[in-house]
Amino acid sequence: MRIDIRHGLPLPVAGALPEGGFIPTRVPKIGISGADYAGMRTELLVTEGQTVACGSPLFRDRKRPEITITAPSSGHIERIEIGPQRRLSLLTIIPEGEDAERFDLAAADTPAGLRALMQQAGLWPALRTRPFDRIPAPDAKPVAVFVTAIDTRPHAPDPVMALGGVEDDFARGVDALSLLTQGQVYVCQDDGPDLVETQDRISVVRFTGFHPAGLPGTHIARLHPATLNAPVWHINYQDAAALGHLLAHGTADFSRNISLAGPGMQQPRLLRVPMGADLHALSRPHLTPGPKRILSGSALDGREAQYLSRYHLQASAIDRVEPRDRNWFIAALSRASAPAAFIPTAAVDRTLGPDMPAVPLLRALSIGDAERAAQLGCLQLGEDDLALATYATGGETDFGAWLRAVLDTLEAA
Amino acid sequence: MRGIWHRDTVSWIIVAAMLPAAVAASLDLGLATMQRFGVALAVIGFWQGVFLFTRAQPLSPIALVTAIAVAILASGATEMWQIVLAASFGTVIGEQIFGGWGRNVVNAGVVTLAFLYFAFPEVLHSGTSPLVAVAAGLAALLLLVTGVLSWRIAVAAPVGLVLATLALGQDPAAPFLEGSLVLGLVFLIGDPVTSASTRMGRLAYGALAGALVAIFGWADAGIGAPQAVVFAALLASLFAPLLDAAAIAVATRKWRGGHG
Numbered sequence: 001m002r003i004d005i006r007h008g009l010p011l012p013v014a015g016a017l018p019e020g021g022f023i024p025t026r027v028p029k030i031g032i033s034g035a036d037y038a039g040m041r042t043e044l045l046v047t048e049g050q051t052v053a054c055g056s057p058l059f060r061d062r063k064r065p066e067i068t069i070t071a072p073s074s075g076h077i078e079r080i081e082i083g084p085q086r087r088l089s090l091l092t093i094i095p096e097g098e099d100a101e102r103f104d105l106a107a108a109d110t111p112a113g114l115r116a117l118m119q120q121a122g123l124w125p126a127l128r129t130r131p132f133d134r135i136p137a138p139d140a141k142p143v144a145v146f147v148t149a150i151d152t153r154p155h156a157p158d159p160v161m162a163l164g165g166v167e168d169d170f171a172r173g174v175d176a177l178s179l180l181t182q183g184q185v186y187v188c189q190d191d192g193p194d195l196v197e198t199q200d201r202i203s204v205v206r207f208t209g210f211h212p213a214g215l216p217g218t219h220i221a222r223l224h225p226a227t228l229n230a231p232v233w234h235i236n237y238q239d240a241a242a243l244g245h246l247l248a249h250g251t252a253d254f255s256r257n258i259s260l261a262g263p264g265m266q267q268p269r270l271l272r273v274p275m276g277a278d279l280h281a282l283s284r285p286h287l288t289p290g291p292k293r294i295l296s297g298s299a300l301d302g303r304e305a306q307y308l309s310r311y312h313l314q315a316s317a318i319d320r321v322e323p324r325d326r327n328w329f330i331a332a333l334s335r336a337s338a339p340a341a342f343i344p345t346a347a348v349d350r351t352l353g354p355d356m357p358a359v360p361l362l363r364a365l366s367i368g369d370a371e372r373a374a375q376l377g378c379l380q381l382g383e384d385d386l387a388l389a390t391y392a393t394g395g396e397t398d399f400g401a402w403l404r405a406v407l408d409t410l411e412a413a
Numbered sequence: 414m415r416g417i418w419h420r421d422t423v424s425w426i427i428v429a430a431m432l433p434a435a436v437a438a439s440l441d442l443g444l445a446t447m448q449r450f451g452v453a454l455a456v457i458g459f460w461q462g463v464f465l466f467t468r469a470q471p472l473s474p475i476a477l478v479t480a481i482a483v484a485i486l487a488s489g490a491t492e493m494w495q496i497v498l499a500a501s502f503g504t505v506i507g508e509q510i511f512g513g514w515g516r517n518v519v520n521a522g523v524v525t526l527a528f529l530y531f532a533f534p535e536v537l538h539s540g541t542s543p544l545v546a547v548a549a550g551l552a553a554l555l556l557l558v559t560g561v562l563s564w565r566i567a568v569a570a571p572v573g574l575v576l577a578t579l580a581l582g583q584d585p586a587a588p589f590l591e592g593s594l595v596l597g598l599v600f601l602i603g604d605p606v607t608s609a610s611t612r613m614g615r616l617a618y619g620a621l622a623g624a625l626v627a628i629f630g631w632a633d634a635g636i637g638a639p640q641a642v643v644f645a646a647l648l649a650s651l652f653a654p655l656l657d658a659a660a661i662a663v664a665t666r667k668w669r670g671g672h673g
Contacts, residue, residue, distance in 0.1 A: 009416075009560075154414075299414045318414070337469035340420040341515025344610045347418050347560035357661050359610035377665055394419025 001205045002191070003222060007350040008210030009392060011300065013154040015261065015268050022162065022257040022272040029278040030073055030095055031307030032058065034088040037069065037125070039134060042088040044080065051076045052093065055101035055121055055252040059088060066138035070122025072254035072275040074099040090307075095274065100251040108247055111179045115139075118243065121252045125310065126239035127180075130216070130226040132407050133382035142181045142233040144224040147174055149189040149237035150207055152214030153298035155261035155268060156314050159237050160192050162257035169244030171196045176243055177235070178202055188219045195237075211300070217385035218353035225355075226380055238313060256313060262299050264292040264317030277308045279315045291320040301387030301400070342366070342393035351389040356380075362389055365402040370409040378406060418560065420515050424475040426559050427600070430552035431481050434596055437548045438485040441541045441592070450484035452493050453525075456500040460509055470513040475521075479504065482522035482600060485545075486593055486639040487529050489538040499528040519650050520607045522600075526643045540637035545592025553599045562603045565612060569619025570598055570626075577627035588636055594626065597642030602626075607650040613660035614653065621656070622649035 034042070041062040046052060052071040060068040075095040083089030103121050107113025118124045119138060127145075129136040136142070149159045149170075163170050178185045178201050185202045189195050194204050205223065207213045216234040226232045238256055245253040254275040261268035266286050273282065279294050295302030297312040308315060342348065344359040352358040356377050364372040365386075383400035390399050417426075439446040457476040464470045483500060503525025508517045530538075556562035575585045588594050602608065602622045609618035622645050630641035 011414075333465065334471050335469070336471045338512070340471065341512065343418065343420050343423045343515050343561075343605055345418050345423060345561045345605045346557075346563040347416065349563065349610070349612065350560075355664065357611045357657075357664050360657065360661055375665060376661065391414055391416045392418050394417070394422060395415030396419060 001203065003205060003207050005207060005209030005213035005218060005354060007352075007354050008152075008213055009347060009350055009388060010210050011154045011391075014263055017155060017157065017259055017261065017268050018270060020270070021164065022157075022270045024272040025277075025282065027095065027273055027277040028281050029078070029307075030075070030093040030274055030276040031278065032069065032072075032088075032091045032093075032276050033305060033307055033309065034083060034090065035303070035305070036310045037088070037135070040067075040087070042086075044088070046077050046080075048077050048080055053099035053101050054254065055103070057122070058091060064138055066116075066119045067124055067135060068119060068122055069125060070101075070252060092307075093276075102250050103246065103252070105247065105250050108176075109179075114176055114179050117246070121246055122254075123239065123243055123246060123252065126242070127233045127235050128311075128382070129231045129233050130220055130382065131228060131231060131379035132411050134411075136231070136233055140231065142183070143230040144183040144232045145177050145181050145185045146216050146219055146223075146232060146234040147177065147185065147187045147237060147240050148214070148216050148219065148234055149187055149195050149240075150214040151313065152209075152211040153300055153314065154211075155259055155298060155316065156214075157257055157259040157270060159189065160195070161270075162313070163195065163237060163241060166241045166245070167195070169248060170237065170241040171244065172247055173240035173242070173244030174202060176247055177240065180233070184224070186219065186223055188214075188216075190214070212351070212353060212385060212388055215353075215385050217381040221353050221355045221377060221380040225377070228379070236311070236313065256308065258308065258312075259314045260286075260317070261314070262295075262316035262318050264288055264290075264319055273308065275308060275310060278306060279308055280306050283315070283317050287317055291322070292317050293320045300391060301384050340396050342397060345392075347392045348389065351392045352381075352385065358389065362393070362399060365399055365406060366397055368402065368405060368409075370406045370413075373403075373406050374410055378403060379410070421474065423561055423605070424473055424478065424514065426561055427556070428474055428477045430555045431478055431600060434545055434548035434552055434592075435481045435485065437544045438541050438592065438596070441545060442485070442488050446484045446488075448493070449487060449491065449496055450480050452496045453483040453500045454480035456497050457504045457521075460501060460504045464509045464513070468509075470509065473514045475514040476504075478600065479520075479522040479525065482596075483525050483529075485541065485596060486522075486526050486643060487538060488541070488593070488639065489536040491529060491533070491536050495529060495533055495536075499525045499532070502528045515606055517606060518654075519647060520601055520604045523607075523643055523646045523650070526639070527647050530640050530643065538639050540594065540639060541592030541596070543590045543592060546590060546595040549592070549596040549599045553603070556599070556603070561605060562599070563605070563608070563615050565615035566603050566608055566619040566622075569616045570602055570623040573620035573623025574598075574627050575623075576620075577624035578631065581627060581631045583627075583631050583636075588627065588630065591637045593639040594630070594636065594642050597639065597646060598623075598626070601642065601646040602649060604646075604650075607646075607653065609653040609656045609660070611657050611660035611664065613663065614657040617656045617660070618649055618653050621652060622646065625649060
């Protein structure tokens with residue numbers, strides 16, 4: 001199946017990603033940020049200074065103890081920072097050695113066994129459920145699973161290149177995902193050669209067009225709209241390949257093929273680093289002069305962070321623009337009681353997938369009208385899906401944050 | 414990373430697009446146009462200042478667009494106190510009390526002009542030359558390329574206009590030679606804020622507005638007179654929310670009933 005997304009916006013991107021493979025790079029530090037697991041009450045399973053192997057559990061969800069987060073690399077725990085409400089704020093590991101936990105694969109070909117294995121090995125958090133874009137409950141049953149093997153964000157690595165050499169793992173991972181659902185597994189990819197063979201319950205869907213053609217929200221709204229009673233899950237292609245690796249070798253592989261790009265880099269780079277890699281250390285020798293912001297994620301939807309997020313496959317360096325000192329009178333004139341209204345131009349209409357009434361949805365979100373936003377399809381969306389809308393309204397309102405607030409309201413209801 | 418479509422940038426783009434048409438029209442209508450423009454701008458600026466200090470609503474360059482539209486489309490022998498009255502009504506009731514440009518339901522220029530036409534019907538207003546129509550057409554191209562004007566409105570409005578003109582047994586090419594009419598189509602009916610905001614809604618809105626222009630023009634005011642396009646814009650923007658509601662009902666039928 002081929003779906004041409006005629007909406008979307010061409011984004012200005014300076015500099016092409018380099019040809020050639022992803023360069024394996026060691027990092028001095030790995031960080032696991034609590035921001036990736038928002039909403040999770042963490043129960044720590046390690047202490048500072050303890051030695052861990054790749055795949056050994058670090059912490060788990062207090063309410064759903066099956067969901068564990070495991071170490072992406074062997075080494076020892078350097079620091080654990082606890083934030084408000086005793087939630088984890090940051091956990092750092094100094095990587096050393098090549099130890100890896102081995103997992104028992106005996107039951108991995110049954111649905112229950114596969115779930116248990118993914119939860120043990122720390123691959124369960126790779127799945128996210130729509131509505132709400134959260135880690136799914138350990139016993140939840142999705143009506144479809146989306147494998148996102150296309151990325152249209154600016155400077156995103158090409159999935160075909162990133163899967164080079166691990167195509168078998170990817171195919172094995174996709175096969176395994178079909179055990180988790182009674183419904184379809186959709187492999188959403190770009191217009192290249194098929195990444196996996198189409199089978200009874202595995203369909204390959206090609207998407208073409210500008211961003212947001214490569215976002216799961218677009219795919220889900222188009223192919224299988226999620227509802228409260230019929231949630232769908234999505235997972236990115238590198239995590240699907242990691243699942244395949246786990247099933248083949250019995251060890252978890254948390255390496256990521258990422259791009260490190262953006263206007264703040266002398267040259268864009270392709271790197272193979274562990275999840276949670278220290279982006280400051282990776283980018284520092286290659287930055288252009290001047291103050292910078294290092295983002296985990298793309299320049300469009302990334303967030304400022306020192307460590308690569310679990311859900312990001314790229315990092316960006318952009319110039320830090322400090323607010324200018326303006327004349328007090330001019331500053332007073334331009335300061336408003338409310339953020340400036342967004343103008344529903346033709347560009348705004350192109351920011352969400354073809355099935356979304358973009359302007360009414362953004363209006364509902366910007367006043368926090370949860371019920372109306374749900375009617376307009378916000379249950380299909382995650383924060384990433386609204387980054388383009390924020391871009392196309394001049395960055396005045398962060399619609400991703402508004403969406404999260406609305407989703408939290410709906411989830412609590 | 415942020416795009417160019419901030420509220421202020423969009424209004425500057427519209428101002429830039431309007432300048433050639435403004436120059437062409439003031440060549441056409443003479444020095445009085447500049448006078449009307451100056452008075453309208455001063456009045457709108459005053460009210461923006463009042464709302465800046467009382468309600469913290471920032472100033473917007475859209476005042477220039479409203480003032481130019483009023484100067485060109487109120488082309489008759491309008492007294493300046495009439496402009497003061499109408500522009501005050503238009504900018505306060507049409508725009509500022511809703512929270513400023515971007516939150517309004519009807520275009521401030523349209524309200525101002527409708528006020529002038531209704532309150533002072535004895536003043537006769539004339540249209541402008543095809544040169545203004547050409548300048549407004551070029552402006553439409555600029556607005557389409559910069560992603561401000563929706564192509565759906567830009568296509569549907571002329572189609573609606575031509576079809577309704579044919580239905581009334583008139584020459585379908587005639588409206589496109591009228592400067593005021595084309596200017597109104599681009600800047601009043603095509604205003605992104607007060608037009609419909611869904612894809613199907615925009616098509617329906619454009620067609621409705623175009624047809625209303627033809628009906629008002631041929632059946633009442635005369636196709637060259639600016640009244641036709643102003644009243645069509647007023648009526649069409651009042652219908653826009655209804656058209657949007659219908660379009661949304663169709664577009665979201667897939668997941669309606671799931672929640673709420």
